[in-house]
Amino acid sequence: MTFKQFPEQVFIREVGPRDGLQNESKFINTEDKIEWINQLSSTGLSYIEVTSFVNPTWIPALSDADSVVKQITKAPGVTYAALVPNMRGLNRALESQIDEVSVFISASETHNKKNINKTIRETETVLAEVVRESITNNKSVRGYISTVFGCPFEGNVEINEVLRLTDSLFEMGIEELSLGDTIGVANPLQVRILLEELLKRYPQEKIAMHFHNTRGTAMANVLASLEMGITKFDSSLGGLGGCPYAPGASGNLATDDLHYMLSNMGIQTNINAEKLLSAAMFMQDKMDKPLDSHTVKYRMNN
C-alpha cells in the first residue's frame, strides 16, 4: 500500500479581514481592524487579504477599505491583498497602495448575477481590464472562482465551466487561482476529481483551495487537496465569516484549526500558534460573540 506524501510546507492565505468580516453584521471599527491586521502580520502569516474595494453600499462592513489599507503597518515578507470588483475599485486599491489585487467571478451564472449583477461573460470583460491595469501598475493579481463545488441557486456546477474560467483568468494574467467552495458543500471525492483535471493543465503552486466548513467537510477537503499536492489554502482566523446563505451556520475554514492540523502533521507553515490564538481572542472580543473555530472554543474552556 503506497500513499501520496504530504507536502513539507503549506502557505496559508489569511482572508479573515475580508471574507470573514464581510459576512458579519457587526461593523468593526477601523482602528480595531488595523490593530487586528497588525497582529496578524506578527503571526508569521505571509499573506493577508485585508479588505474589499467593492461599492461600500454593497458591503458596509468594509466601507473603510481605503483607510484600512493606508493605515496598517506593513510587515516585511507579508503580501497585503484586497478584493477588487471593477476599475473603480482598482483605482481605489492602487491609490491606497495595496500589494496585490484579487479579482473574483462565479462558476455559476445565477450566483454571479445575484452577486454582482453581471453575467459571467460581462464579468470576464471587466476582469480582463482590471487584471491588465493591475499588471501595468506592477501589481500581481490573484483570481477567485466561487461556487466551484456547488451553487445555492443552481445546485450542480459544471467542471468544464470551472476549467474554462481557469483558462480565462490565467490568460488574463493572474498569478494564482483560488477555487472557492463558497457554500461549503464540497466533499473530498469532488476535490480529487476537479484537481485531477486542473493539475493536468496548471502546476500545483498556481492553485489555492478556499473551503468553507458549512457541513463540516472543510478539513477533509484540505486533506484531499494536500494529497493532490496543493500547498496553498485560504482560511479565516477563528472561522470568522459564516455562510452568506445560512446565517449562523459555520463559515470559512478556521485558520487556527487548519494550522493545528498542519503543524501536528509536521507540515511547516511558519506560523506561531500562540500569536494566532491571541489575534483570534482579540477579534472575538471585538465581535462580542463566540468565534466558531474549534481551537478557540477549546481554549475558552480550558
Place this chain on the structure above:
Amino acid sequence: MTFKQFPEQVFIREVGPRDGLQNESKFINTEDKIEWINQLSSTGLSYIEVTSFVNPTWIPALSDADSVVKQITKAPGVTYAALVPNMRGLNRALESQIDEVSVFISASETHNKKNINKTIRETETVLAEVVRESITNNKSVRGYISTVFGCPFEGNVEINEVLRLTDSLFEMGIEELSLGDTIGVANPLQVRILLEELLKRYPQEKIAMHFHNTRGTAMANVLASLEMGITKFDSSLGGLGGCPYAPGASGNLATDDLHYMLSNMGIQTNINAEKLLSAAMFMQDKMDKPLDSHTVKYRMNN
C-alpha cells in the same frame, strides 16, 4: 498519480445515546431516551450503543440504563449495544437482554486510572472475565481503546501500548475494536501511521475508528481512515457529547455530518438523511440547547 479507492460501503456505529449523553450535564428523561433510540432505529442505522452499565453514581446521566434497554423497541437488523465496565455491569446488561457488550480500556495509564480507578493491567484482568462471560452467554463483544492518539494527562501515547492492548482484547475474544481519539487531538498522519501497523495484524473489518472533533480534525481523520480501507466509524448524532476535559468544546464526530460527507462521496450507508436530521432535532429540543453538528446548525438557519 494513483489513489486509494474509497470503500463502497461504510457502517456507522451510533454512540450518541451513550457517549453523547454521558458527557452532558442535563438528564434526559428515560421515556425521551427511549423515544430517541426508537427514532434512531428507524433511520437505517444498523448499530446503536444505547447506554452504559457503569455505576450510576459515576454517570448519573445514564443511571436508567436497565429501564432504557428493557423498554426500547428493537428493530430487526439493528444491533443494540451497551458499555460494561465489570462483572456487575455485565450482569445488569445480560438481565436487560442487550445484544452486544462493549468493554473499554485506556492506552494511557493515568487516564485509565482516573477513569475507572484501576491500572491497565488490573483492567485487563477484569475485561478478560467480562468478555469470557459475555461469550458464554452468547453475546458478542466490542472493545474500545481510548486515548489512542493522545492523553489529557500524559500527552503522547505509545503505539506499542495500543498494539499490545489490541492483541490483548482480540485474544480475550472481542469481535471488533474501536480506536478512540478521546480528546480529539489526532491528525491524519497519526491515523495513517497507526493503521499501517494495525492492519498488518488485523483485517480492516475488525477495526472501527472513534473520532472526536475537539480541534476540528475528525472528518479529515475519517478520510485518512477511509483511504486505509476502514469501513466502520463511531459517531454521535448532532455532535452530542462534548469533550470530557473541555466543557463547551466540540465533542464526538457528528453522525449527520459524517453521513453528509459519505453519502456525497457516493459511499453507501443505508441511512436516511431526513430521518437522521429529524431525530437530531428531537434531541436538540430535549437538550434545550443548540446541537453542535454543522448539519443541524445549517438546517436551523435555512
